[in-house]
Each structure stands twice: as C-alpha cells, then as structure tokens.
Amino acid sequence: MNLNKILGYAIGPIGAAALGFITLPLITWFYSVEDVGRISMLQVVASFSILLFCLGLDQAYVREYHESDNKPKLLKLSLFPGLFLIICTYGIIYLIEPTVIAKYLYDIPSAFLSAVSILCFFLAFTSRFLSLILRMEERALAYSMSQLLPKIIFLLFIVSTVLFGFKKDAYNLITAHTLSVLSVFLVFFWNTRKEWLTSLKYSIKWIEIKPLLIFGLPLVIGGLASWGLNVMDKLFLRSMSTFAELGVYSVTMSIAGVATIFAGIFNTIWAPMVYKWVKEGADLKKVDEISEHLLAAIYFIVVLAGLFSWILPYFLPKEYAAIEYLITLCLIAPLFYTLSETTAVGISISRKTGFSMLASIGAMLINVIGNYLLVPKIGATGAAISTAFSFWVFYILRTELARRVWRNMPSVKTYLIITILLSVVVIKSLFLDQGGLLLFIWIGMFFIGFFIFNRSIKMVKEVLLSQYAK
Structure with missing residues (x-):
C-alpha cells in the first residue's frame, strides 16, 4: 500500500478527530453529564448489534475477498443472514413492548426513543458491510469521507440546537446521533451501489453460507x-x-x-x-x-x-x-x-x-x-x-x-x-x-x-x- 493510499485512509480519522474535538466541548457545556452518559449507552448497544448479528461473516468477507472469484455474491452471502436476523429480532421486541429498549438504555420509557435507537442499530449494521467494500477495494478517500460526514451532521445538529434554542435533552442528543449514522449509511449506499446491485441477481444456498459461518461463528x-x-x-x-x-x-x-x-x-x-x-x-x-x-x-x-x-x-x-x-x-x-x-x-x-x-x-x-x-x-x-x-x-x-x-x-x-x-x-x-x-x-x-x-x-x-x- 503506497503513501497516497495511507494518507487517503488517514483523512477520515484525522478529520473526524478534529470535528470531535470541536463537538465534544459543545456537548459537555450544553448538555447534562447524565445525557452524555445516555448517548454512550446507545453507542454500546449499536456496537453490540453489529457484533452479534454480523455472525462473524463480516470478517469472513474480509478473509475470503482476495481469493473469491465472485465478490458481489460473496457480499450477499455474508450480509443476508445477519440482515434477516436483526430485522426480525428488533421488530419483535418493539411489537411486544415499544418502550423497553429506551427504558433499559436511558431509564426513559419512550416508544419514540426505542424506535430511533432500533433505526440506529439497523443502519450501523448495514453500514458495516458496505464499508468493507470500500475498504477491500482500497477506495481510501471514499472510505474516509464516510467517516467525516456523520461528524459534520452531528456537529451541525448540535450547533443548530444551541443557536435556535431547541431543548437540550436526551431526545435531542439521541436523534442527532441517529441522523449522523443515517448520513454515513446513505454515503456508503451510494458509493457501493454497483457492488450491492450486482449482488442482488445471485441466489444463495445454505451450503454456500456454511463455510463462511464455520470461519465466522467462533469469531x-x-x-x-x-x-x-x-x-x-x-x-x-x-x-x-x-x-x-x-x-x-x-x-x-x-x-x-x-x-x-x-x-x-x-x-x-x-x-x-x-x-x-x-x-x-x-x-x-x-x-x-x-x-x-x-x-x-x-x-x-x-x-x-x-x-x-x-x-x-x-x-x-x-x-x-x-x-x-x-x-x-x-x-x-x-x-x-x-x-x-x-x-x-x-x-x-x-x-x-x-x-x-x-x-x-x-x-x-x-x-x-x-x-x-x-x-x-x-x-x-x-x-x-x-x-x-x-x-x-x-x-x-x-x-x-x-x-x-x-x-x-x-x-x-x-x-x-x-x-x-x-x-x-x-x-x-x-x-x-x-x-x-x-x-x-x-x-x-x-x-x-x-x-x-x-x-x-x-x-x-x-x-x-x-x-x-x-
């Protein structure tokens, strides 16, 4: 990997860090320390959802990418099982008790916060696989831009809240975070459209998923x-x-x-x-x-x-x-x-x-x-x-x-x-x-x-x- 590629990958983390350095003091000065704690719980469960529902197939995709002759099909084989599971699991939980997720995470029994949180988990999961396409194709700049955009959206939302006097509470902060995750999903969705559109034409069989699961499930x-x-x-x-x-x-x-x-x-x-x-x-x-x-x-x-x-x-x-x-x-x-x-x-x-x-x-x-x-x-x-x-x-x-x-x-x-x-x-x-x-x-x-x-x-x-x- 040449220096230009490395610099391309570096733009995202460096820019995101710079924006985070601006955003963090704003949050600490204008939101309560308790609400800062609540947003961290959203991030904790989002990362849990990615790990659990990926079934290790994200890492199987990375491992087999260079040795696969049909990369779009490999993407579908890796993405589909977890996508099905995450939709069913969180859909059933919300239908049974709409407020339970917000109650557990934030100590706020809110159907709205539960729905926004579920949307955040789904978008984060899907973005994980779409990001791997850019990463494995070494499209460094596109990968980095997708890291910058959610930070920019989040910062704009916080600044707007302060300037226009919106209520600064957990509802505001959690919605802002979910909108930032939505922005990165849309960028990945567009930048990888060729790959995932191609993958749709392939049918998949259990026997084809099995070797990927053997590699991924222990993970x-x-x-x-x-x-x-x-x-x-x-x-x-x-x-x-x-x-x-x-x-x-x-x-x-x-x-x-x-x-x-x-x-x-x-x-x-x-x-x-x-x-x-x-x-x-x-x-x-x-x-x-x-x-x-x-x-x-x-x-x-x-x-x-x-x-x-x-x-x-x-x-x-x-x-x-x-x-x-x-x-x-x-x-x-x-x-x-x-x-x-x-x-x-x-x-x-x-x-x-x-x-x-x-x-x-x-x-x-x-x-x-x-x-x-x-x-x-x-x-x-x-x-x-x-x-x-x-x-x-x-x-x-x-x-x-x-x-x-x-x-x-x-x-x-x-x-x-x-x-x-x-x-x-x-x-x-x-x-x-x-x-x-x-x-x-x-x-x-x-x-x-x-x-x-x-x-x-x-x-x-x-x-x-x-x-x-x-």
Missing part, C-alpha cells in the same frame, strides 16, 4: 467477548454507579479516541495488507518490524499524554476535572488493542479463529472481576484501571496464542514496556497528590524512549527526509 463468541471487554466498564458504571460517573468516563474515552487517531487508520489497513502479503509470499518478518514501530508510537503517545494531561480541565466544565487523571488510563485500551492486531493477525491467517475467542473471553472475565471489585469503591477510576489491565492481559493472550498457531515472534521487550506503561498510569490515577514526582517520571521516560526505540526514530527521520527531498 462471534470472541467478538462478543471482545465487545464485553470494551464496554464492561460502561455497563458496570450504568448498573453500579451513576449516569454522571458514566458521562465523565465516556467523555474521557472520547478524548482518548481523538488522541489515538492513528489506531483507526492502522486497524483499517492492517489485516487486508497482511492477507495480501501472505498470498504474494512476502517476507513476514516485516510484521515484526511494524509491530516494533507501533510499540514506539504507543509509548510516546502515552508518555506525552501523561506530560500534558493537566491542560484538559481548562477546556471542560468543572464536573469533568477527573479527566486529567483518567486520560492516560483510557488511552491504554485502544492502544494495546491496536498493538495486539499486529500479532493476532496470525490467528486469522492460520484460520484458528477459536483462539481469538479464548483470548477475548479470558480478558473479558478479568474485566468483569475488576469492574465488580473496583467500580463500587472508586467509580470511573476503578472502571478505567480494570479495563486497562484487561487489555494488557488481552495483548499477551493474543500474542502467545498467535505464536503457537502461526510463527514465533519476539515479545519480551514489548511485554516489559507495556507493563511499565500500565504501572505508571495506574499509579497516576491512584496517587493524585504526587503530581511533581509523576511529572519527573514522565520526563525521564520521554528521554529514555529515544534510546529504547532508536531504530524507529531513525526510520521516521529517513521517511521525513525522503519526503522533504521530493
């Missing part, structure tokens, strides 16, 4: 466990704490998402690129090199976040002051997940997808125990510590299992560094009065990083110099 269990690993903190805060704590935590996670722009770019291009290398018989030692460079990037992101986290409270209401101490912890989860993708791709290459399930289940159980013990005592801080530790376990499990079924990869250096990072960020969150000492530690770690990752820094210099020469 459903693993994916749901991974989902649980990612959202267990919010579920425990919802049930054992308050919407206010959930709101503070959700905003912190959103800021962490902005700070980890490159993670979304990397996750988008990594697996298809490695599958292509395998098909072409390329030297897979470069997987180890990329993993090393990614570790260096993660190290410096966490250290710099620790050095400058004191700036964040100046941009947010006083209710969000705890973000200064939570942000580095919340960075750990997405960064360690991204790092694990560099090794865990070997599990998919070897088609031993059951091992992915084991890693996710193991880490999720750790997260359940951690949240159960810590959330009642220290609220959002406990949730953040539990989640960060669980993703540390998740990385180690995925790496060790990939080494077993694929190839032996160097791991000692990575294990040592991620353990040090985790330890320092946990100490920061628990011992808030030791700010001066922690600042000294962060500065020391920053300069030590130049020696530990000398090769990565040298590579960055060479790339920058070569670009400058052009």
Whole structure:
C-alpha cells in the first residue's frame, strides 16, 4: 500500500478527530453529564448489534475477498443472514413492548426513543458491510469521507440546537446521533451501489453460507467477548454507579479516541495488507518490524499524554476535572488493542479463529472481576484501571496464542514496556497528590524512549527526509 493510499485512509480519522474535538466541548457545556452518559449507552448497544448479528461473516468477507472469484455474491452471502436476523429480532421486541429498549438504555420509557435507537442499530449494521467494500477495494478517500460526514451532521445538529434554542435533552442528543449514522449509511449506499446491485441477481444456498459461518461463528463468541471487554466498564458504571460517573468516563474515552487517531487508520489497513502479503509470499518478518514501530508510537503517545494531561480541565466544565487523571488510563485500551492486531493477525491467517475467542473471553472475565471489585469503591477510576489491565492481559493472550498457531515472534521487550506503561498510569490515577514526582517520571521516560526505540526514530527521520527531498 503506497503513501497516497495511507494518507487517503488517514483523512477520515484525522478529520473526524478534529470535528470531535470541536463537538465534544459543545456537548459537555450544553448538555447534562447524565445525557452524555445516555448517548454512550446507545453507542454500546449499536456496537453490540453489529457484533452479534454480523455472525462473524463480516470478517469472513474480509478473509475470503482476495481469493473469491465472485465478490458481489460473496457480499450477499455474508450480509443476508445477519440482515434477516436483526430485522426480525428488533421488530419483535418493539411489537411486544415499544418502550423497553429506551427504558433499559436511558431509564426513559419512550416508544419514540426505542424506535430511533432500533433505526440506529439497523443502519450501523448495514453500514458495516458496505464499508468493507470500500475498504477491500482500497477506495481510501471514499472510505474516509464516510467517516467525516456523520461528524459534520452531528456537529451541525448540535450547533443548530444551541443557536435556535431547541431543548437540550436526551431526545435531542439521541436523534442527532441517529441522523449522523443515517448520513454515513446513505454515503456508503451510494458509493457501493454497483457492488450491492450486482449482488442482488445471485441466489444463495445454505451450503454456500456454511463455510463462511464455520470461519465466522467462533469469531462471534470472541467478538462478543471482545465487545464485553470494551464496554464492561460502561455497563458496570450504568448498573453500579451513576449516569454522571458514566458521562465523565465516556467523555474521557472520547478524548482518548481523538488522541489515538492513528489506531483507526492502522486497524483499517492492517489485516487486508497482511492477507495480501501472505498470498504474494512476502517476507513476514516485516510484521515484526511494524509491530516494533507501533510499540514506539504507543509509548510516546502515552508518555506525552501523561506530560500534558493537566491542560484538559481548562477546556471542560468543572464536573469533568477527573479527566486529567483518567486520560492516560483510557488511552491504554485502544492502544494495546491496536498493538495486539499486529500479532493476532496470525490467528486469522492460520484460520484458528477459536483462539481469538479464548483470548477475548479470558480478558473479558478479568474485566468483569475488576469492574465488580473496583467500580463500587472508586467509580470511573476503578472502571478505567480494570479495563486497562484487561487489555494488557488481552495483548499477551493474543500474542502467545498467535505464536503457537502461526510463527514465533519476539515479545519480551514489548511485554516489559507495556507493563511499565500500565504501572505508571495506574499509579497516576491512584496517587493524585504526587503530581511533581509523576511529572519527573514522565520526563525521564520521554528521554529514555529515544534510546529504547532508536531504530524507529531513525526510520521516521529517513521517511521525513525522503519526503522533504521530493
């Protein structure tokens, strides 16, 4: 994949992050912290719906794409089973009790909010498959634009609410989010019209879906466990704490998402690129090199976040002051997940997808125990510590299992560094009065990083110099 393609994929996450950086303060200043917590529950269940109803067939589509002679038919085989299930499931739930979804998610018994939420889940599910077409065809710019549009729509809706004095409540916020999801669906729907229209002419048989399900179904269990690993903190805060704590935590996670722009770019291009290398018989030692460079990037992101986290409270209401101490912890989860993708791709290459399930289940159980013990005592801080530790376990499990079924990869250096990072960020969150000492530690770690990752820094210099020469 050339630099232009990578930059094309980067436009979406970078632009979305910039828009999110504008939108986030608006939400925190004009909406209650409880409503911010409620919108996070919508996002939690939307991600659950994608994982559950995809049946792992989205990943089967990615795995078989380059080896399939009939890609439109592969799309239909992958999309149809889940599409049927999600329509039937949520349709039946709404017919039986129209208010139950809103009551459970938002503590508001509203048929309207339930209907809007179901629409959001359906659109998010369908958009998942349509986005894979653009991703696998390497239509980077179209893929990125679809990430930008929902952020723009959401921002315009929030700004309009403020300017025209509309009521700023959960109804307004949840509707705005669903409209943004609708916009991305329409973009995907139009940009992939050739592919899905072609797929309609093919009939499908169970025998053709079966091999895809054999690959994908173990990933459903693993994916749901991974989902649980990612959202267990919010579920425990919802049930054992308050919407206010959930709101503070959700905003912190959103800021962490902005700070980890490159993670979304990397996750988008990594697996298809490695599958292509395998098909072409390329030297897979470069997987180890990329993993090393990614570790260096993660190290410096966490250290710099620790050095400058004191700036964040100046941009947010006083209710969000705890973000200064939570942000580095919340960075750990997405960064360690991204790092694990560099090794865990070997599990998919070897088609031993059951091992992915084991890693996710193991880490999720750790997260359940951690949240159960810590959330009642220290609220959002406990949730953040539990989640960060669980993703540390998740990385180690995925790496060790990939080494077993694929190839032996160097791991000692990575294990040592991620353990040090985790330890320092946990100490920061628990011992808030030791700010001066922690600042000294962060500065020391920053300069030590130049020696530990000398090769990565040298590579960055060479790339920058070569670009400058052009």
